[in-house]
Amino acid sequence: MTSHIEKLCGDKGIKLTENRRIVAKIISESNDHPDVEELYRKAAKVKPNIGIATVYRAVKMFEEEGVIAKHDFGGKHRARYEELSDDHHDHLIDINSGKVVEFFNEEIEKLKEKIARDLGYKLVDHKLELYAVPLKK
Numbered sequence: 001m002t003s004h005i006e007k008l009c010g011d012k013g014i015k016l017t018e019n020r021r022i023v024a025k026i027i028s029e030s031n032d033h034p035d036v037e038e039l040y041r042k043a044a045k046v047k048p049n050i051g052i053a054t055v056y057r058a059v060k061m062f063e064e065e066g067v068i069a070k071h072d073f074g075g076k077h078r079a080r081y082e083e084l085s086d087d088h089h090d091h092l093i094d095i096n097s098g099k100v101v102e103f104f105n106e107e108i109e110k111l112k113e114k115i116a117r118d119l120g121y122k123l124v125d126h127k128l129e130l131y132a133v134p135l136k137k
């Protein structure tokens with residue numbers, strides 16, 4: 001089955017090798033913002049002889065082609081990747097576990113536009129990252 005990333009590449013006239021198709025499919029099917037190591041672990045299950053360098057190059061290529069988004073959440077965590085989608089969302093990062101939670105808040109979106117407007121700008125892109133620890137229960 002053709003993954004969303006593979007389809008985007010096809011639209012751009014980019015042909016994917018088998019290895020790149022595997023990586024594309026894994027990213028398309030992930031909703032946990034995997035890093036390269038995780039992608040490699042999953043890819044190796046599909047194709048045991050795939051190398052981490054191959055996975056790394058595939059990810060870099062997808063990033064350069066603008067079909068995936070790279071998130072550098074800082075701290076001790078490596079860069080994380082996700083498929084680019086039309087729906088905007090922001091991220092909350094659990095700094096203990098590295099878990100990434102997606103959220104969307106209409107008021108915040110409006111506020112971002114207002115802040116830009118009040119400063120004399122039209123907003124064209126934005127991202128918000130919240131770094132947090134779980135509340136004690």
Ligand SMILES: [Zn+2]
Nearest residue numbers: 082089091102
């Ligand atoms: Zn996300």
